[in-house]
Amino acid sequence: HCRAIEVGDDTYAAKLTKKVKSSGGHKSELMSTIEKIMKVLAVALIAVLVSVFTTLIVRFSGSAEYPLSQATTWALIILTGGSFGVGIIPSGLVLTASVALMVSIAQLSKKQTLVQELYSLENLSRVDVICLDKTGTLTDGTMNVVAVEAFTDSETVEKCARDLMAAAGERNATAEAIFKHFGMSESTDYKEKIPFSSATKCSGLVYNDGRKLLMGAPEYLLPKDDERLSFSANAAKEGRRVIAITLDGDLLAFIVIEDHIRDSAPDTLRFFRENGVTVKVISGDNPLTVSRIAEMCGIENADKYISLAGVPLEDIPGIAEKYTVFARVSPEQKEALVLALQAKGHKVAMTGDGVNDILALRKADSSITFAKATEAAKSCADVVLLDNDFSHLKEVVGEGRRVIGNIQKTAVLYLMKSIAVIILGFALIP
Numbered sequence: 001h002c003r004a005i006e007v008g009d010d011t012y013a014a015k016l017t018k019k020v021k022s023s024g025g026h027k028s029e030l031m032s033t034i035e036k037i038m039k040v041l042a043v044a045l046i047a048v049l050v051s052v053f054t055t056l057i058v059r060f061s062g063s064a065e066y067p068l069s070q071a072t073t074w075a076l077i078i079l080t081g082g083s084f085g086v087g088i089i090p091s092g093l094v095l096t097a098s099v100a101l102m103v104s105i106a107q108l109s110k111k112q113t114l115v116q117e118l119y120s121l122e123n124l125s126r127v128d129v130i131c132l133d134k135t136g137t138l139t140d141g142t143m144n145v146v147a148v149e150a151f152t153d154s155e156t157v158e159k160c161a162r163d164l165m166a167a168a169g170e171r172n173a174t175a176e177a178i179f180k181h182f183g184m185s186e187s188t189d190y191k192e193k194i195p196f197s198s199a200t201k202c203s204g205l206v207y208n209d210g211r212k213l214l215m216g217a218p219e220y221l222l223p224k225d226d227e228r229l230s231f232s233a234n235a236a237k238e239g240r241r242v243i244a245i246t247l248d249g250d251l252l253a254f255i256v257i258e259d260h261i262r263d264s265a266p267d268t269l270r271f272f273r274e275n276g277v278t279v280k281v282i283s284g285d286n287p288l289t290v291s292r293i294a295e296m297c298g299i300e301n302a303d304k305y306i307s308l309a310g311v312p313l314e315d316i317p318g319i320a321e322k323y324t325v326f327a328r329v330s331p332e333q334k335e336a337l338v339l340a341l342q343a344k345g346h347k348v349a350m351t352g353d354g355v356n357d358i359l360a361l362r363k364a365d366s367s368i369t370f371a372k373a374t375e376a377a378k379s380c381a382d383v384v385l386l387d388n389d390f391s392h393l394k395e396v397v398g399e400g401r402r403v404i405g406n407i408q409k410t411a412v413l414y415l416m417k418s419i420a421v422i423i424l425g426f427a428l429i430p
Helices: 012-022 029-060 071-088 090-111 118-125 134-138 154-168 171-180 231-237 265-274 287-296 314-316 331-343 356-361 374-378 392-427
Strands: 111-113 129-133 139-150 192-197 200-205 212-216 240-247 250-261 278-282 305-307 323-329 348-351 367-372 384-386
Touching: 029 090, 029 200, 029 392, 071 392, 090 111, 090 118, 090 392, 111 392, 118 367, 129 134, 129 331, 134 139, 134 250, 134 287, 139 154, 139 171, 139 331, 154 192, 154 200, 154 212, 154 240, 154 250, 171 240, 171 250, 192 212, 231 240, 231 250, 231 287, 240 287, 250 287, 250 392, 265 278, 265 348, 265 392, 278 287, 278 331, 287 305, 287 323, 314 331, 331 348, 348 356, 356 374, 384 392
Parallel strands: 129 278, 129 348, 278 323, 305 323, 348 367, 367 384
Antiparallel strands: 111 384, 139 250, 192 200, 200 212, 212 240, 240 250
């Protein structure tokens, strides 16, 4: 049994989705530049046409061969002016840019990379800051229990862990690791299931006798002055995650879980570093754990980390560039981080796979998600990695920079032609 507090449009996920729908899409710098060029050339076009028409009318006035009274004379004037007009406007520039991007996107689709918008490839090629999630990006999402530090008898710890797994329902990567280690109770007598909350960083159940069994982050379940938190801090320094199990506030055990770093992560991050892209890590995990994993992946300044738990949104702009690793981050804080970096003049890319990421994905200049992501995340992302392999971003960024460079070189030829026609138009005046 459960009691529904909010349903439909009032749910948290629905509110996030509504915010995403109300915000605008990503702008293309390439298209904005082309539009500006078109506006300037349109003004030049009017000036040239006025010049050409006036010059021809004056020269044909009093002409015996081409009198202005004949329709053929006006046809010649209009045809000449039209030729100048067609020559000034680079009508093939937009087509050339679109075809070049389309061919590159088709090539990337063969490498299990889906680019959902035509100019998304350009936006990703221009980024100088990329915000990554730890789980599923730096790590492959699989976890294993490597140690159990019990503060009571092992039978009680095992029973409580099995009860939690029985009440968990759909298991995430953390719960799957605990399930593989302890298994699951066949039947558990409880009157209430406590779902996971990003605010409390825990989940659990309430037994029929009123006892509350919780599983989550130690720093949220234990008092801040509890000496046993040092065990969690030491494990976090080694890049491991610690899950606490408490029964009515009494600590039963610490479960130490280890993430598996993607084999391709260090090479991909080295590519970004060599190409002038700053990497930021945004995660909901312990800051020490995330910092250690970031260091193992070769991210520069991984020792500059901060927990955003309780940090107000108005303070985020002052720390966005100062730190590399941001932990215990809420969905609104992720969005604020992206906006703060953009306000500093950065082009920001964001990766994410959950509903809690969609605000930041929508605000970022380029957004990347995975095939395993939620439908809400995939619907607002620019790039979807179909095989969930983060290393494909090297190919996307490289292909994007190559095609943008080619388009810029081609645009110069179109503009030279337009400028030559404008000069020729004014040269006819004498």
